[in-house]
Amino acid sequence: MRHTFFCIDGHTAGNPVRLIAGGAPLLRGASMSERRQDFLTRFDWIRTGLCFEPRGHDMMSGGFLYPPTQPDTDGGILFIETSGCLPMCGHGTIGMVTFALENGLLQPREDGRLRLEVPAGIIEIAYTTEGSRVTSVTIRNVPAWVAKTGISIDVPGFGPLTVDVAYGGNFYAIVEPQGNYRSLDDLGARRILELSPIIRDLVRKAYTPVHPLDPRIAGVSHVLWAEPGENPAVQGRNAVFYGDKAIDRSPCGTGTSARLAHLWHKGIVRPDQPFTHESYIHSRFTGRIERETMAGDQPAIIPLITGSAISTGFNTIWIDREDVFHAGFQV
Numbered sequence: 001m002r003h004t005f006f007c008i009d010g011h012t013a014g015n016p017v018r019l020i021a022g023g024a025p026l027l028r029g030a031s032m033s034e035r036r037q038d039f040l041t042r043f044d045w046i047r048t049g050l051c052f053e054p055r056g057h058d059m060m061s062g063g064f065l066y067p068p069t070q071p072d073t074d075g076g077i078l079f080i081e082t083s084g085c086l087p088m089c090g091h092g093t094i095g096m097v098t099f100a101l102e103n104g105l106l107q108p109r110e111d112g113r114l115r116l117e118v119p120a121g122i123i124e125i126a127y128t129t130e131g132s133r134v135t136s137v138t139i140r141n142v143p144a145w146v147a148k149t150g151i152s153i154d155v156p157g158f159g160p161l162t163v164d165v166a167y168g169g170n171f172y173a174i175v176e177p178q179g180n181y182r183s184l185d186d187l188g189a190r191r192i193l194e195l196s197p198i199i200r201d202l203v204r205k206a207y208t209p210v211h212p213l214d215p216r217i218a219g220v221s222h223v224l225w226a227e228p229g230e231n232p233a234v235q236g237r238n239a240v241f242y243g244d245k246a247i248d249r250s251p252c253g254t255g256t257s258a259r260l261a262h263l264w265h266k267g268i269v270r271p272d273q274p275f276t277h278e279s280y281i282h283s284r285f286t287g288r289i290e291r292e293t294m295a296g297d298q299p300a301i302i303p304l305i306t307g308s309a310i311s312t313g314f315n316t317i318w319i320d321r322e323d324v325f326h327a328g329f330q331v
């Protein structure tokens with residue numbers, strides 16, 4: 001049996017985004033968080049089929065648009081990615097909103113904004129246009145905070161590291177320059193890919209963060225290697241590791257949110273201070289702390305993340321359930 005998915009492919013700051021505009025399965029659930037659980041239980045082959053080889057690759061990421069479940073929202077997003085269905089994805093949101101607006105799949109409100117439900121909560125969207133092109137998207141993200149500081153681990157073949165854990169829509173282990181980690185370019189992509197899963201495992205053994213308002217969001221999923229920016233216009237650079245083999249080509253929206261919370265916690269970035277974040281490939285997002293808030297009993301911030309996306313084409317993909325690789329594969 002053949003399932004057909006109509007996709008708009010593109011990228012946000014270099015990282016792939018596949019908006020699946022047709023072919024979404026009907027999901028059960030009274031919120032996008034419940035629908036995410038239902039999708040993972042009944043339809044995960046669609047995610048792996050569209051994200052893994054031979055239809056995807058190690059960095060593949062995207063999602064589906066759904067009708068809203070919450071009052072006063074304009075739609076819901078279910079993210080899919082090689083690692084699973086993220087509670088929130090910043091580069092994915094910027095890309096999906098750009099492609100959806102450019103193709104009439106989302107209708108803005110009278111004030112030109114959108115309120116969208118993602119599994120991690122409600123986010124708000126503002127955007128700019130030039131003609132029919134969406135030129136930038138700003139996300140008012142879910143609250144971000146520091147969950148734990150000073151986790152000491154000993155990484156075989158590398159040495160001791162102290163990492164902090166922060167939330168920005170996903171939980172990040174944040175590694176700042178120290179000891180044998182001098183800079184991103186000194187470490188290099190191959191070493192980042194080798195060391196990150198080991199670091200993630202060690203941090204997972206030491207500590208399990210749980211979202212105070214939604215216990216379905218738990219555990220460190222990403223590793224963010226941080227370094228200061230290289231020129232006065234750039235305040236930070238990162239390499240975000242996700243899935244099993246991916247370095248985010250974008251500066252990572254939820255990673256930038258977690259890093260803003262981290263730098264705020266350390267007293268380095270204050271509300272309203274601009275924070276330009278570069279990715280491993282030097283593409284940029286602009287971040288800003290809109291205000292301080294609480295997430296349950298956690299002091300937190302509301303991050304604003306701005307970036308832009310470009311579509312690269314329409315892509316009609318079908319998955320034939322008789323194909324031995326219908327659910328994709330990873331090597």
Ligand code: PYC
Binds near residue numbers: 061253255
């Ligand atoms: O932009 O939030 C993000 C993201 C998460 C994983 C890859 N990108």
